[in-house]
Amino acid sequence: MRTADVLIIGGGLTGLTLNYLLRKAGYAALILEARGRLGGRIWTKTTTEGVNIDMGATWLGQKHTHLVQLLQELNLPVFQQRLGAKALFEQHQQDKAQIVPLPPNNDPSYRIQGGTSALIQALARHLPDEAVLLDTPVEKIHAKADGVYTFSGALTIKSKVVVSTLPPNLLTHRIKLQPALPDSLIRLMQQTHTWMGESIKAGVAYKSLFWRKDGQEGTAFSHTGPFTELYDHTDAEEGHFALKGFLRNDMANLGAPARKRLVEGQLVKFFGQHALNYTSYEEAVWPAEPFTHAPYEHPVLPHQNNGHEMYRKPYWDGRFFLAGSETAETFPGYMEGALRSAEWVHQELTQSNTLFK
Ligand SMILES: Cc1cc2nc3c(=O)[nH]c(=O)nc-3n(C[C@H](O)[C@H](O)[C@H](O)COP(=O)(O)OP(=O)(O)OC[C@H]3O[C@@H](n4cnc5c(N)ncnc54)[C@H](O)[C@@H]3O)c2cc1C
Known part of the structure; x- marks a missing residue:
């Protein structure tokens, strides 16, 4: 079983920026990315x-x-x-x-x-090869007393903290969380528009x-x-x-x-x-694109619930964070929102003692 201090789910702009900021501050992170490429909704062909x-x-x-x-x-x-x-x-x-x-x-x-992928490539230069696994879709995350366990196929990773950067509605479809998040938060995530999805x-x-x-x-x-x-x-x-x-x-x-x-x-x-x-x-x-879009239970409006305050709270006693552009307080949905969301998680992690426990 592999271990990591911070496990980031998703190698889009939020995940790569968070890795960049954490490494600048002297912390290591591991990224699990479902696709065979980095960038998510940034994709220059x-x-x-x-x-x-x-x-x-x-x-x-x-x-x-x-x-x-x-x-x-x-x-x-x-x-x-x-x-x-x-x-x-x-x-x-x-x-x-x-x-x-x-x-x-x-x-x-x-x-x-x-x-735009030039930005992804520049951030990826701060991501050592061993700190990213492509083609690794996360299916389940289980928080236990001794750590958070993340599962993708036969792979299990134990970490102190997990940060999801998936658009919230996608997260509710793709990843089973144990213990479950509060019902009100799950409903909010299901009604959060994935920008440009x-x-x-x-x-x-x-x-x-x-x-x-x-x-x-x-x-x-x-x-x-x-x-x-x-x-x-x-x-x-x-x-x-x-x-x-x-x-x-x-x-x-x-x-x-x-x-x-x-x-x-x-x-x-x-x-x-x-x-x-x-x-x-x-x-x-x-x-x-199954790693961007998932159907909604009810119709949602563009930007609906983007930037909701419930996204800027740590869950599971500070061991699980919801990041990603749609969760940002400012410019949610946009690249700027992705950066701001990564900055918020970075600040939370480096100012708390979680990483030293
Ligand atoms: C067509 C289009 C046009 C856009 N135009 C603009 C624009 O002009 N300007 C602007 O500012 N913004 C624009 N955006 C929005 C911008 O792309 C996003 O705000 C930003 O890229 C979001 O980054 P993110 O990392 O938060 O999310 P994402 O890029 O969605 O990253 C999430 C990552 O998680 C991965 N993932 C998904 N499921 C799993 C799983 N189960 N396990 C592991 N990994 C998983 C995905 O593959 C992806 O890499 C546009 C988006 C689209 C689609």
């Missing part, structure tokens, strides 16, 4: 031509102060999302898309150079910025879809070119080939036949 397409988290703003500071600390530059002064707007499928002016943008969005993203890479030659910026909005929003996803150096956006949520009910056909049709409508000369098509259907 690199096409065979080297185009980085962010299939999950992409944008940050100056208001995300802790994230901005971490990026500076890790020497990760950002660049402004290009929107342009006008966009295409599609109201009805049968009508031509119109060109509409965009209002001045006083709160621009930024992207991380190299893709229903989203579908698609990205298309090209050999040139052909849409700009035609006077477009690549920004488009549609009431019909499949893309509801589309943006220029070209890299900072303007050496690799792509368009990327969100598809209508109900596109999850179609198969991948049917979705792609609809995307192609809409791109041709927006930018002409040249739009079919793409080098790669990438998509991520987040509601089909």
Whole structure:
């Protein structure tokens, strides 16, 4: 049986940031990650031509102060999302898309150079190989008098503390906890929205910025879809070119080939036949990702119960913490929330005596 002081469940932004902060303070942690990759809802796919397409988290703003500071600390530059002064707007499928002016943008969005996964890679440099187990979905956690026991298949790990970074609703579906958490907390978790858990993203890479030659910026909005929003996803150096956006949520009910056909049709409508000369098509259907999304018992609204105060209490006498972006007091659901949640757990752990017992 393996042992650890702090066991972190989930190698997304929260888990990796918590590991980073704990190691800076001289503590060791072990991460168990269900997927075969780190990053969770941060996932930059690199096409065979080297185009980085962010299939999950992409944008940050100056208001995300802790994230901005971490990026500076890790020497990760950002660049402004290009929107342009006008966009295409599609109201009805049968009508031509119109060109509409965009209002001045006083709160621009930024992207991380190299893709958002550059942040995951930089944090992973502070995670020794032996301190992370991939393809290790946790199934059960059992708190006993002599420690907390975590189970994944044949693996058992005994630790002083366990920190879950799963979206709360997912945790209630995937992991059996013994003793059970309070009923009121379980109900809250079941009614906590997983931010962007229903989203579908698609990205298309090209050999040139052909849409700009035609006077477009690549920004488009549609009431019909499949893309509801589309943006220029070209890299900072303007050496690799792509368009990327969100598809209508109900596109999850179609198969991948049917979705792609609809995307192609809409791109041709927006930018002409040249739009079919793409080098790669990438998509991520987040509601089909079992380690992000789980069905809700009752419908929930976007951000419902995100940041609820019940998430910022230790459970099991300070041996179990609920972390993850949705639990953060500030900017829950966003990357900034993931950082703030990791900072809160880090503070709780380093200020309590739990780790020295
Ligand atoms: C399509 C999309 C677009 C987004 N856009 C933005 C954006 O532009 N800006 C922004 O700020 N935020 C955005 N977000 C939100 C952002 O991605 C999240 O806030 C952040 O990545 C959450 O990190 P986390 O570590 O808290 O959770 P997660 O990334 O969900 O990490 C949880 C981890 O737990 C793992 N896991 C799950 N079950 C188990 C198990 N049983 N055992 C072990 N491990 C398990 C998962 O695989 C995952 O790695 C977006 C999200 C999506 C999906």
